[in-house]
Amino acid sequence: MPANLACVVDAVRARTPLVHCLMATVSMGIVADGLLAAGARPMMTETQAEAPTMDALADALLINLGTLSTDAMAGIPPTVDSARAAGRPWVLDPTAVGVAPVRTQLARELGTRSPVVVRGNASEVVALAGAGAGGRGADARHGVREALAAARWLARRNGCVVSISGDVDLVTNGNRVVGVHSGHPLLARVTGTGCLLGGLVAACCAVAPPFEAALAASAWLGAAGERAAATASGPGSFKTALIDALDTLTAADIAAVRCEEE
Amino acid sequence: MPANLACVVDAVRARTPLVHCLMATVSMGIVADGLLAAGARPMMTETQAEAPTMDALADALLINLGTLSTDAMAGIPPTVDSARAAGRPWVLDPTAVGVAPVRTQLARELGTRSPVVVRGNASEVVALAGAGAGGRGADARHGVREALAAARWLARRNGCVVSISGDVDLVTNGNRVVGVHSGHPLLARVTGTGCLLGGLVAACCAVAPPFEAALAASAWLGAAGERAAATASGPGSFKTALIDALDTLTAADIAAVRCEEE
């Protein structure tokens, strides 16, 4: 990865962006702890009564459809509007889009409201583009490269960056496609690591342009997963070591991650 | 434990069942991480707007009354109906039944809707059967054997298996009673280990008959607790090691757990 990209990591640590997250209840803990370990700061209010107001304090916004509570269903649209009106970057993680009409309609509608990055697994990206019926829960049934056409189409139509998570993470702005070659299978054995990637993307978007932010976040989490796997005895100790690694990895460590134009 | 019972563990890992959990907010993280470590996959949507629809993707359903949010209160009944209509196994964990009228009424009503397994501590089983006033929060005031008559009665009336958690776990179908002799006191020093047992029961019900599923799940968590306690320095490191052990224990390890007809 080019050194200037890896320096996004240093910028997050220097500026400690406040990342407002409306997200899956089950993943709140790992995303908040992961953001703090990375050097950012989390805020997780989701109600219509407070989230649009409190978003004004934030440096970036993450909308993750996750468990999609009634509070979040009502709070997400005005919070996105609040961020857009103020020019704050916001990231869409269309969790499980395609598996229930409520979230599919909401995700597609949100996709047109100028997220700077859409991050999902291959099935979610395909479903968001309307080209498929989606995955099973938060799982991906499609391979990453099978979703590339859908990702390009979404990126061009919405003027955003799309990041497809998988064995390789592919990031595209509709024209360029860059693959980030890092990570470890244990990342899929811990709840919320995909949500955490969305949080890191949002944190990086507070300090860097969206394309660079998406690449840096993928490399950061992927390298942390590799480092954690080197000492882990199973998914429990891996999760603990992953949070440690988000803190201890240096920009030079991130720069060692292989990134290639496709 | 008979080797064929212990092989339920291998079946979960081979088939990676999707377990839909409507449950205590505070326990979502450990249940999701525990299911992933065991080889199953969690899904945790609870709203009336989505849970009944998304349940169609699942292989088994866990209803845990837990913190019983307004969303869950509305979402649980139609989700149970969705599972029943499709013939999917569902497990009832009547958390803290008996301590507030809302959950007591809901739990008793759900008990008549054909759960394949009811899992609770002794006080919960007694309260669900209407024979007592329940415990304190998620604690048990009754001993396991004091709840056996209530468990047998529930099992016969509802045509289900009842699993009573405690120092020994007792599993009954109304006739047979089998005790699973495993576990460790540190399991009670970590939030949500009882909820996790319910999740493992549901995962096992996706691949085995309910009686065998309940036994295998108790042995799996109990053996994991013993292994984790061997290296833990306190409840924090125990929790981490417990998740690791759910992953690393083999069917042969589970088969070494003592199970005895009572």
Add this chain to the structure above:
Amino acid sequence: MPANLACVVDAVRARTPLVHCLMATVSMGIVADGLLAAGARPMMTETQAEAPTMDALADALLINLGTLSTDAMAGIPPTVDSARAAGRPWVLDPTAVGVAPVRTQLARELGTRSPVVVRGNASEVVALAGAGAGGRGADARHGVREALAAARWLARRNGCVVSISGDVDLVTNGNRVVGVHSGHPLLARVTGTGCLLGGLVAACCAVAPPFEAALAASAWLGAAGERAAATASGPGSFKTALIDALDTLTAADIAAVRCEEE
């Protein structure tokens, strides 16, 4: 710290108080696990339908404004009334007061309903007293000593103890001010450690007068943070070791914490 104060720790372990927590969703896990490690027991129901009723089982109540769900917004006032009517001690953690009108109004209203302890960071204490515009999310922009005048004023007006968390924790009843000199910077790198302090204060209030309870809780968490930092490799392993230390620290360890009248 005087040995009799440190013995509050032994009293919590002997009496295992049930602490009812209405609080930030993101922090539920660490607060529940921390309370269990300390020897207390958590209960986390927040709905208006159940929380006021179930509070009758508890020995102390923690109200943490946290993510302030719609359920909690409706459930908090009647639950506080239930605790007050029965003479149970309750602790107010006015998270992020000052940053949104909904929570600011609620926090100030609750402040007049006789909490035995108010615990917050400096910015929250200042905002609760109406003397400032609050912090950013759960962060503190004020130094601890800058909030002391506001804390004294709150303590005198409401007849309560106010505990200001920071590099030194200052505890005042409006007249006396005692500083607790313990803790570690890694405590701020893990989500919910401030919420956990609120939980420990509530647990200690179940077995000791509020001033002593607030001091003992600060020393307990601070000493646990120091012990955890001695072995941690980053924020992930620190969190695990922190939970362990809440369990393994003795009253003599807590007594070694420096406490000084200011």
